[in-house]
Amino acid sequence: MAAPEVTHLPNLPNDVEGLRQSIRDAVVRVVGEDPRQATERDWMEALAFAIRERMVERRLLTRRQFADEDVKRVYYLSMEYLIGRMLEANLRNMGILEPARQAMADLGVNLDTILDLEDDAALGNGGLGRLAACILESLATQGYPGYGYGIRYEFGMFRQEFEPYHQVEHPDNWLRYGNPWEFPRSDRKYPIHFYGHVVEHHHPRGETRYTWENGEEVLAMAYDYPTAGYGRRNVNNLRLWAAKATRDFDLRYFNEGDYIRAVADKAESETISMVLYPNDATAIGKELRLKQEYFFVSASLQDILDRHLALGYNLDALPDKVAIQLNDTHPAIAVAELMRLLVDCHELSWDRAWDLARRTFAYTNHTLMPEALETWPVELMERVLPRHMGIIYQINHDFLEQVRHRYPGDNDRLARLSIIDEQNGRRVRMAHLAVVGSHRVNGVAALHTQLLQETLFEDFYNLWPERFVNVTNGVTPRLWMIQANPALTELLGQRIGNDWQYDLDRLRALEPYAHDADLQKAFLDVKRANKVRLANLVRERTGVELNPDVMFDVQIKRIHEYKRQLLKLLHVVDLYRRIRAGEDVAPRVVLFGGKAAPGYARAKGIIQVINEVADIVNHDPAVGDRLKCVFFPNYEVSSASIIIPAADVSEQISTAGFEASGTGNMKLALNGALTIGTLDGANIEIRDAVGEESIFIFGMTADEVVEHRRNGPNPEAILAQQPNLAAAVEMIESGFFTCDDPGTHGDLGRYLRHEDPFFVIADYAAYTEACERADTLYADRTAWAEAAILNVARMGYFSIDRTVRDYANQIWDIIPEPVAPSRTNGAA
Template identity: 50%
Template sequence: MEQNTAPYREHNRTSLTKEKLKQGFLDNLYFIQGKFPTLASRNDYYLALAYTIRDRMLHRWISTATNYYESGARTVCYLSAEFLMGPHLGNNLVNMGIFGMVKEVVEELGLNFEELLAQEEEPGLGNGGLGRLAACFIDSLATLEIPALGYGIRYEFGIFEQTIVDGWQMEKTDKWLRNGNPWEVPRPEWAQEVRLGGHTEQYTDENGRLRVRWVPAKIVLGIPYDTPILGYRTNTANTLRLWKSEAPESFDFEVFNRGDYYGAVDQKVTSENISKVLYPNDEQLSGKQLRLEQQYFFVSCSLRDMLRVLAIQNIPLSRFHEKFAVQLNDTHPAIAVAELMRLLLDEYLVDWDDAWEITQRTFAYTNHTLLPEALEQWPLPLFASVLPRHLEIIFEINSRFLDEVRIKFLGDEARLARLSLINEGGERYVRMAHLACVGSHAINGVAELHSELLKQDVLKDFYELWPEKFRNKTNGVTPRRWMILSNPSLASLVSDRIGNGWVRDLEQLRQLEPMADDADFRKEWWDVKRANKVAFAQYIFKRTGILVDPESMFDFQVKRIHEYKRQHLNVLHIISLYRRLKENPNLEVPPRTFLFGGKAAPGYHTAKRMIKLITSVGEVINRDPDIRDRIKVVFVPNFNVTTGQKIYPAADLSEQISTAGKEASGTGNMKFSMNGALTIGTLDGANVEIREEVGAENFFLFGLTADEVYALRASGYHPYDYYNTNPHLKDVIDLLRGGSFSRGDADLFRGLTDGLLHHDPYLLFADFQSYVDCQEEVSRAYLDRDHWTRMSILNAVRSGKFSSDRSIRQYCEDIWKAEPVPITLLGQNEEPT
């Protein structure tokens, strides 16, 4: 059917004039919410506004889909178990370039714009850095006009909401969908069937060939829910496609459960369980059957969806890898390697060699961690019970792979065992990272140091086998959300001086370097920071009842709570400073507010105790009259994208203090630096590159290097010796052990202190003195406001490298071979009616 699309352009629902926006808003309140202003709630208004904006995105979305369909261009498919998107409304307004106008429209209607923005529940479908990276990447893909789809899971419950009760973390389920989600469109017509469990059988096909059939124990349906992802000031609107699991009614109700109504309902419940909840573990494997089912579920749906697109575009199957570049975001989707093989072999009857070539040319794998406990492995019996056919295929991949290794490394049996897809030491496991490496044509780390350490350590044997597969793609973050939306005053200060080309080309910020020497500019810069701090101080007071002084240095450590990230090292310094201030009230240090934020995995008891440590130390210090507010310690509850947007702009100092060699990259470090915070950090992850960019003189460096960490461990590390020989460290630990921060309860932190004294796997004691000395340097630097502001400006304007646009350009050139497809809006050549 031919359709004239011109009428949609000036329609109430699409036009961008203020009058039409107002009319559209009131129409949506009436026709979608079924409300009129006297009865409407804040949520009704938010939804009406969201629908009004979505209406204006649809033309781009539909035009983009049509353009892609016609161009047949190569499409990037980003497979990720997590997408930590954050609220959509503000970001969509920024990317469409209508933030200011819509604010005016809302205010002219007598409503509070900020309140409506705050009404949106953030889709917290991720744990931390890995999920947020996926969100930044799909923003950049759309901005760079690259045909791309994000594929993941539409969890009904995202990352839990954290509250602090008596200083401890409590978890509440995240009911983000309870008030409706205006941004998504369900596409039940593109549902996919996913099989699970059962067994396999051999049969002979009509040509007399032996084939395998998988007889599953159950089938679940995957329903895609699509969300448009706008590029910044482009016509591109790409798609985030998240799968929800449902029971296929005909299957359960008629065939298998005839007469057993309750049993059938039970089936329905278990089917829906698959996409029910995000596992809240960050860098720790859980080994649960449901998690493997989640991974397979979304991967299978996504690959079948690609095959559907291939068919409607009439592209032969042999060109699958030319049409799609599929990125595996960590090992969570690594089962895709076996699933694409299975689809090609069993369902499309492709030969092994051809199927394997297509598979390897399709996939690329990003590794995000060096922590051994985060490398996914599945026990063989569990794997076999969920994915019996995939296990057979993995054995076959492995046997062919090991043959290749044998030829290259004759007689090296130990190497074969190390490389095998199956871990045979004791209980047998499938090693997902190995599956990802073998099935991909490219393997990358997420910062230069991390990529080097992968080659030297975690993936050394693969590097020796296939050095050409390895590369680095340093992470980045989107300046749209993390500067324009979060820090509008800083963004407009910058744009006033250099225009707004920097938003798409962040290196342009360097044009501002000379301004660091301009006293007027420095004053404006300081005032922006100061205003952001005042706003954040009000926020803290509302959330925690703690009053903090915006004149004090705002020193932040926000990230997941983890021993390797060393929030407790930060606490050791706070205690040592507190002690010195008590002893010498005339100590010349600037007032400081130490702020922490981050969630602990609910089952990670040490991390939960680290939160209790922070809040307990805060309780004592914040109340101590001797300190007279010179230091404050605050735990900001429920750190997420929304609170992050308030935090980064208000920060003076960014704590990036992981043990060298442990943090793959970090991305919060980049957000802080972009917003003018100085970093105190180790030579770990992307800190190394941040320091290179901003200049060593504008970065507070401390601690052992990764090489020194290895050497120290190898020579035998004895934390107790540091305690014995460093009286400051001893005092700090003794205060903790004596119950000074636990109302006399000497047991509360005994596990933590004993762990440090006798094991200290993350080398806090080895880095303690260097950290404390470096913090003194920070304090001295802050006393010189001019100098500090100069450094702050240079940090921000030299952070161009850390735009996710740069990361995505490199992935496109080097791994995906994907080109931009600029979008022509439908009806652009037609006359508006």
């Protein structure tokens, strides 16, 4: 007998009473604890389960509506999602934060305490991964049919500790208590193939076909994370893949009595999704990394094609119904994998498949740094993914034919454009594969896109100018204002209402009040309260006392030479020396935060020297409150949301031409910090938005940096002319800050004096001059408040919602599909 059709979706109440009931039930039914004995963690879990039930309802509604409306979907393929904590974000976006707070209070539990128990989901390194998380949130908020795909790493970004000065990495076991947000989908598993060899099958009439035989197989299993939109019913999905062995035991070994070997093989195939590579803006040429990339790409494409066919579309409709965005080159192997699936598995002709693939893919480049450009040795690719190597050869052959046709006899150009780099031991250039296989390529800030066209992709730009577009990054105001800065959110609400939460351009309404004395006072009070909140956290984490009445000068980002934490540190040392010499300097707290890639010795050295300087400065009684220096340990999304609202000054001081965009610069300015910055990445657009007088720009431009490099930098000559700077460098290299081992920083001194590859020395004078401009303005509280308010009012452009609309209109060709309110399925 056929089962009756089940169409009803539950409709759980979102009021205090309904929530309280669900939470109490979940403690018993899901957590398995007596409410009388439940711990805070038990309550946290119960609350999370109560929310996720509600999220999944809306997820299913959303899915039904998308299917009914025949929508085009975008799939965002990213190796990284730096999500942070999910409980508060989900409560807020579901519109039940306040009822849940009350329901918890009724149950005798303080919601804020519970929120603090959650570990960050840190499945990313820095800006690139955080951008991906912001994009997913915005897709749902704006009602776009958009899905994320990635890897469910067992261990995310490492936890950073200082022992006592240098960085030590500890594993981030974020799943140790399980994870209430995920839905394991054991029915959604795809086989992923590695190694083996390719067999050609010649057909008398028609094309040669290929099969990929032998080798090894692992399964990719789906874990779904619903992603709720703010102020809407839409709930999208982030699908993360975990590697599972195809069999628990390899029976061959098992039957031979080698039980241990049988189990070890299982463990080995599951290492694919074990750990995130903790490198930012650098490529890692490790076989396991290539396997991770292919693993998640193959699973995602199989899943996308399955869904496409299950919805009743044919493969020719792929570009009309599906857009796939490649987040950097990490998923670029997708170009070859889609060709394999279409040609080998679905038996499409090569030309038809290529046309579909190219119209479906688009690629975002996130960096110009040569060391970040992924290339794989042909030999490695041939061994791990033999069929893909063949496909890449074919793609390259067809592509170079086109180039030859267009530029006959230009062999240098052919070599420059080729997907295979023949110069450096034959390597596959993944960026070239991505450009050739995409209909759009975008940079992430205006300057970055321009530099892409002029340098890295110059030849491609000449070939296909229409393929290149700019999409300037943005940040989600839900996390980076409403959640991180409730006090400013409330103040904004009182002054200009809450429309800006959905349309950040509306912050402009604040502009006419920028010199209103009452608003200025209220604004400065909010800032001070946020500084007190940060000072408490800093005391708890580091023992250092901060005075909330002095300037908080903040540099938070990955540790990298090009980001120039050393420039800020030299300034600290300079100020310290001058304070000791009896000079009067404007007081400030300097706060650093950020992680160094574990194998990046120079970056780790920078952390160490900052910690050493901080230790001496903070304990010198001659200094007092005039200077404090803190390295905030284990900087992550959740601590960023305490630090950012408390910053007065935002340090965005990368060597011009190196920071593709930056997004911390946007978060800080949105929260009313004034930027000290170079003309790099999105700083340029921020300057254009906030106005010259509300930002402190300094230093060489990207063109000047190139010029300076060409002329041969000469840091020693500059040092000879700048006694303050020379004294600061000397103080570091003399071992002043390293009492135990005075020789430690000789190398750093040599580096600055003789190499200075990122022009710290060359830009120092301009930098300190910019800091002094900031000091002068800061001393005038009225003028400062006005400039800070103007920063907030003029940051609307940097909303991730604008970024996502730009992608939707210029690249994906998708439209929003807000889920309609329905009487049967609850109020918003």
